[in-house]
Amino acid sequence: MATRKVSLPGVDLEVFDGGSGAPLIFLHGASGLDAGSPFVGALAARRRLIAPSHPGFGASSLPDWVDAPPDIAHIHLELFDALGIDPSQPLDLVGCSLGGWIAAEIAVLVPARIRRLVLVGPVGVKTGPIDALDIPDIYTLSAAAVDKCLYHEPARWKLDPASMTDKQLEIMVRNRETTALLTWEPWMHNPKLRHRLHRVSAPTLFIRGESDGLVSAEYLARYAALVPGATISTIAAAGHVPHIEQPEAFVRTVFDFLGA
Amino acid sequence: MKAWHFSETAYPYLPPASEYDSIRVSLPNKHYDPVKGAELWDRYLDEWCIAEDEGLEIMMNEHHQTATCVDPAAPLILAAVARLTKKARLLILGNPIANRRQPVRIAEEMALIDVLSKGRVEAGFVRGVPYELSPANSNPVRTNERHWEALDLIVRAWTNTSGPTSFEGQFFHHRNINIWPRPYQAPHPPVWVSTTSPGGATRVGQNGYIQATFLTGFDGTRAVFDSYRKGWRAAGRGNDIPNHRLAYAALVYVAPDEAQARAGAEKLLWYVTANKVSPQFANPPGYVNASAVVQMMRGASHPLSAFKANASVDKAIESGIMFAGTPDQVRAQIARFYDHVGGFGHLLNMGQAGFLEHDETVLGIRTFAREVYPWLKETYPDTAVSGFESQGGAAANGAAGWKGPLV
Numbered sequence: 001m002a003t004r005k006v007s008l009p010g011v012d013l014e015v016f017d018g019g020s021g022a023p024l025i026f027l028h029g030a031s032g033l034d035a036g037s038p039f040v041g042a043l044a045a046r047r048r049l050i051a052p053s054h055p056g057f058g059a060s061s062l063p064d065w066v067d068a069p070p071d072i073a074h075i076h077l078e079l080f081d082a083l084g085i086d087p088s089q090p091l092d093l094v095g096c097s098l099g100g101w102i103a104a105e106i107a108v109l110v111p112a113r114i115r116r117l118v119l120v121g122p123v124g125v126k127t128g129p130i131d132a133l134d135i136p137d138i139y140t141l142s143a144a145a146v147d148k149c150l151y152h153e154p155a156r157w158k159l160d161p162a163s164m165t166d167k168q169l170e171i172m173v174r175n176r177e178t179t180a181l182l183t184w185e186p187w188m189h190n191p192k193l194r195h196r197l198h199r200v201s202a203p204t205l206f207i208r209g210e211s212d213g214l215v216s217a218e219y220l221a222r223y224a225a226l227v228p229g230a231t232i233s234t235i236a237a238a239g240h241v242p243h244i245e246q247p248e249a250f251v252r253t254v255f256d257f258l259g260a
Numbered sequence: 261m262k263a264w265h266f267s268e269t270a271y272p273y274l275p276p277a278s279e280y281d282s283i284r285v286s287l288p289n290k291h292y293d294p295v296k297g298a299e300l301w302d303r304y305l306d307e308w309c310i311a312e313d314e315g316l317e318i319m320m321n322e323h324h325q326t327a328t329c330v331d332p333a334a335p336l337i338l339a340a341v342a343r344l345t346k347k348a349r350l351l352i353l354g355n356p357i358a359n360r361r362q363p364v365r366i367a368e369e370m371a372l373i374d375v376l377s378k379g380r381v382e383a384g385f386v387r388g389v390p391y392e393l394s395p396a397n398s399n400p401v402r403t404n405e406r407h408w409e410a411l412d413l414i415v416r417a418w419t420n421t422s423g424p425t426s427f428e429g430q431f432f433h434h435r436n437i438n439i440w441p442r443p444y445q446a447p448h449p450p451v452w453v454s455t456t457s458p459g460g461a462t463r464v465g466q467n468g469y470i471q472a473t474f475l476t477g478f479d480g481t482r483a484v485f486d487s488y489r490k491g492w493r494a495a496g497r498g499n500d501i502p503n504h505r506l507a508y509a510a511l512v513y514v515a516p517d518e519a520q521a522r523a524g525a526e527k528l529l530w531y532v533t534a535n536k537v538s539p540q541f542a543n544p545p546g547y548v549n550a551s552a553v554v555q556m557m558r559g560a561s562h563p564l565s566a567f568k569a570n571a572s573v574d575k576a577i578e579s580g581i582m583f584a585g586t587p588d589q590v591r592a593q594i595a596r597f598y599d600h601v602g603g604f605g606h607l608l609n610m611g612q613a614g615f616l617e618h619d620e621t622v623l624g625i626r627t628f629a630r631e632v633y634p635w636l637k638e639t640y641p642d643t644a645v646s647g648f649e650s651q652g653g654a655a656a657n658g659a660a661g662w663k664g665p666l667v
Contacts (some may be wrong), residue, residue: 064405064430139544140286140394161557169554177546181401 003035005059006052008078011066014059015079016051019044022092023085024258026051027076029097029121029241030179032058032171039247046255047092052079054102056178058171069098069124069182070190073105090115090202092258096243097121097215098179101190107204108196116258117204119223120250121215121240123188125197127222134219135188139180149213151239197226204230205257209238209245233257261605261640263633264319264351265311265625266509267612268329269304269337271297272530282538284326284391297330303618308341310622311611312348314629319351319608321386324395328535335369342377350377353452353472353608354384357410358403359396364434366410367417371443379444384452384472385411387460391541401546406431408463411451413437418448452507456480458487465491465501472507472608475532475564478580481508482601489602489647503605503644508597511582512609513616514590514627524624525573525584530614532564532581533571587631594636603646607636 003016016035024047026033026040033053034040043049054072056062066072085091092115095103100122107114128134138146147154161169206224208215217234224230235242235249243250271292274280280287308318318341322334331337338352350373355366374381387407393400409429416427417437424438443449452470455461464471465488473484489501511528515521543553567579576582580600583593598604609628612621 067399067402137394139540142538142540166551166554166558169557170550173545173550173553173557177401177550180545181399184399184401185397 003053003059006079006082008075008082011055011063011075012059012061013055013075013079014053015083016040016044016049017083019047019049021047022089023048023050025076025080025091025093025103027093027095027099027103028053028057029095029099030175030183031241032175037244037247039243039251042247042251043094043254050080050083050085052076054099054178056181057175062178067181068190069102070105072102072182073109076102076106077110087113092116092118093202094118094254095120095122097123097240098182100124101188101193104193104197104200105190107200107202108193111199111201114200114202117200117202117227118207118254118257119204120207120242121209121212121220122206122223123183123215124190125194125223125226126186126189126191127194127219127226133187135214137187138214149239150241152209152211152237152245157244194226198228200227200230203257205253206230206232207242207250207253208232208234209240209242210234210236211239214240261503261607261636262317262349262642263607263609263628263636264317264349265308265612266319266321266608266610267304267307267621268321268323268531268610269300269331270530270534270614271300271327271330272534272614274327277534277536280536282541283328283534283536284323285394285541286538287327291327292330300330304612305337305340305344307612307618307621307625308348309344311625311629312345314626315633316609316625316629317349317351318345319353321353321384322356323389324392326391326395328531335366335373338381339373339376342373342380345377345380348380349382350380351382351452351608352384353382353454354386356388356392356396357385357414358387358407359392359398360410363410363413363432364417364437364439367414368439370414370449371418371439371441374444374449375441377444379449381443381445381449382452382470383449384454385414386454390544390547391537393544393547394541399546400544402431403547404460411453415448415451418443456484458483461485461487462491462494464488465493465497465505466495468492468495468497468505470505470507470606472509472606474509474608475511475581476508477563478597478600480563481580481597485601485604485646499647500645501647502642503603503640503646504642506604506646507606507608508601508604509608509610510580510597511576511584511613512590512607512611512628513582513584513624514587514632515623516586516627516631518586518589520623521585521589522573524616524620525576525582527616527620528582528584528610528613529571529573529576530616531610532568532576534614535568587627590628590632591635594632595639598640603640603644605640605642605644605646 006015053060100119101124204227238245323329324332370383424436427434453464454472461484471488513524
């Protein structure tokens with residue numbers, strides 16, 4: 001599956017744009033987008049799938065003024081225009097983890113442009129007590145402990161640098177760097193977002209992998225309660241990245257909700 | 261050559277290292293006994309005063325949430341030392357400006373201490389080691405950019421004397437900058453910047469600030485100093501780089517008797533060997549660039565980490581991170597190092613670490629000051645010039661391709 005470069009003023013984005021039908025936007029999480037992942041092909045089989053690499057991820061450039069997810073929401077709105085998406089045609093928007101946060105920022109900016117919204121293990125709001133992190137601080141955890149948070153079956157997804165090219169490793173490292181830039185402070189949230197989520201007018205589905213060690217069921221429930229009418233679905237045998245660990249169940253859940 | 265007594269003011273009374281993951285960031289402070297800590301502070305302050313009495317200058321630094329350096333606010337200690345001493349230069353190396361939110365406040369602190377000490381402040385600025393980022397809640401990405409913007413703002417705040425001025429940068433924004441007091445020294449205290457990477461040193465050289473590097477050994481130090489010289493020359497500051505622009509920090513222990521010197525040197529190694537840090541604190545994302553991280557994933561390691569795994573006094577001396585022994589031996593070690601790196605004008609003596617007791621520390625300070633320092637000052641005067649001249653294309657062949665330092 002090929003990606004291409006789309007140049008916007010001040011930023012170049014790597015964009016997967018494949019398949020046909022009404023546009024479906026997929027916003028990746030902290031680990032970036034692997035266009036070869038099975039869920040990408042499965043989504044593109046039924047819709048025109050548009051999946052940009054966020055600024056600072058994959059082959060996308062990182063402008064020096066970008067340091068928070070709302071900045072990326074604005075850039076992606078420009079991207080939709082650049083791709084010729086008719087502003088009057090409502091979009092389906094799916095975002096995972098950090099991408100869920102960006103999707104929520106887009107949904108509160110342009111609620112009328114969203115037909116259906118799917119947030120998969122999203123971060124982006126602070127809902128819990130002042131003296132306990134809503135999302136564990138992955139930067140204080142060992143690599144093994146982070147993997148345990150991310151995956152239902154960590155052993156299956158263990159990183160093997162020897163099997164990767166320098167370029168692949170460099171992209172992975174840069175993705176991590178940009179994630180830190182965007183999420184470091186306030187940790188994994190925009191304090192203003194929760195006060196804007198009532199503006200979301202699209203039917204919204206929250207999805208959580210049942211073994212997700214980063215986004216707890218309680219956090220997700222409190223997040224969903226901020227979005228009018230939102231519902232929650234759980235995917236079994238998956239951690240923070242159900243689209244990677246259980247692509248079939250993930251794609252089925254998404255399409256069941258989108259109804260198209 | 262100026263020599264500076266430096267102690268990291270550690271709190272060494274810890275449980276066995278096998279009982280904790282990291283001496284930094286996550287070690288609970290229940291292991292810190294404030295009564296013992298207060299005694300240690302009395303002692304460390306006394307040692308700086310003794311160093312001054314012996315003719316040495318004074319250096320201090322700060323770290324956060326670590327037993328290796330229980331000085332999380334070096335300007336406070338600098339202010340105390342300013343009032344305990346009369347003549348020593350007072351080097352703070354340094355202010356971690358990529359991790360502090362108000363550069364103007366730092367400009368004020370340094371100016372105030374400069375006034376308190378009647379112009380003895382040497383103001384150092386550091387990007388900070390990676391384990392400082394979590395304690396400061398400071399974003400590990402763009403620390404270099406923040407560092408340089410903050411330093412620019414601080415120098416502007418020091419040198420602006422005609423009423424309020426403003427600064428609207430990428431990271432820092434001030435509408436009303438008009439600090440009182442202004443610095444005692446004009447136009448401002450000497451600026452030092454530490455970096456252990458050649459990439460960073462070029463920019464320090466371009467700005468003409470004093471470059472310090474820590475425990476980088478023979479080749480690492482030469483690479484840093486060469487980059488500094490390159491930056492200096494590229495900025496049109498002339499072909500000659502004054503020695504007093506370059507500083508090297510090493511573990512230093514001198515005693516009259518070889519066995520005593522060896523025993524002290526062994527204790528100083530604590531500074532390197534006690535630095536047990538969890539990997540996630542040692543390399544947060546963005547602290548070093550992606551290609552360097554990839555090299556680490558491929559097995560590359562920092563020379564100091566490799567040394568730490570199998571540390572010994574002999575290896576420390578051999579690699580140039582320690583000068584230790586009798587006065588004769590130490591003079592020879594420093595001379596060899598000086599020639600290899602192309603000359604420098606400040607020796608930052610890490611003269612106390614871990615369990616090196618007060619009497620031992622004082623013996624090291626005194627023996628150095630009386631038996632080594634006079635020779636250093638005479639052999640390497642402050643007017644000396646640092647730097648190698650390349651002999652055409654032979655430079656690529658290594659040391660053999662260079663002619664000696666221009667002293």
